[in-house]
Amino acid sequence: MKVEDVRKVAVIGFGTMGSGIAQVFAVAGYDVVARDVTQELVERGLNLIKGGPFGLNKAVEKGRMKREDADAALSRIKTTTNLVEAVKDADLIIEAVFENLDLKRQILKEVDENAPPHSIIASNTSTLSITALAAATKRPEKVVGMHFFNPVPVMRLVEVVKGLATSEEVAEMVRQLAVKLGKTPVLCKDVPGFVANRIAFPYLVEAMKLYEMGVASAQDIDAALKLGYNFPMGPLELIDLIGLDVTLDILETLYRETGESKFCPPTILRQMVRAGWLGRKSGRGFYTYK
Secondary structure, eight states, X not given: OOGGGOOEEEEEOOSHHHHHHHHHHHHTTOEEEEEOSSHHHHHHHHHHHHHSTTSHHHHHHXXXXXXXXXXXXXXXXXXXXXXXXXXXXXXXXXXXXXXXXXXXXXXXXXXXXXXOTTOEEEEOOSSSOHHHHHTTSSOGGGEEEEEEOSSTTTOOEEEEEEOSSOOHHHHHHHHHHHHHXXXXXXXXESOTTTTHHHHHHHHHHHHHHHHXXXXXXXXXXXXXXXXXXXXXXXXXXXXXXXXXXXXHHHHHHHHHHHOOGGGOOOHHHHHHHHTTOOBTTTTBSSSBOO
């Protein structure tokens, strides 16, 4: 399949990441079918696209998009709670459910059984093995990592991850597709954390440890990195944006896969997740949000 052959995209999992992925494909002119398990979750995803902080309405308000273009993009997004319906005539299927290997493997197995033979299956996983996910299908050569970053409509990076069986042609096609979306792709092999998270998460761990030790406040830790190293966002602010639960999942995977202590989740992170302090999405993390 060539990049020009991709016309219809299915997104499986319509949460924060899935809705953002659906939005960027629709804005780029693709027909999208988004699926989640309940109508309530489907509506939540649509509301994020329409009125979320990085949604279409906000883009119009800020002058980055014309109203008619936003309306046209929204009209290209269809939704369903039926996985078979979502993938039945899709050229590209992107799995964007939460970071659980068994769940993702089950989803990819169902997708593989119901998608057309030519379809490419991509996973938006941030840390899990593309090779392990591909093994759940009968088309491992057509399974690839397509890791977007949050918030998807704003962040330019896409990691294109080649599993052990992923064909060169599929990896290259997905790389070209990311460019068509206005993103900047980096191609990498299937290792825990890929490139960006493998480098960034030890720095996030160290920031949490300093906070846990009482060395400095969250504001001062973030200010030190923003002012001292010109980072656009401090590490604790970034964790709140990612979600503390997602951060914990990623660290546990990296620690399990590598055995390296630099990825061991700090106690404060576990405690805050148990308390339901998940960051921006819950209204409280290292900071409090309205």
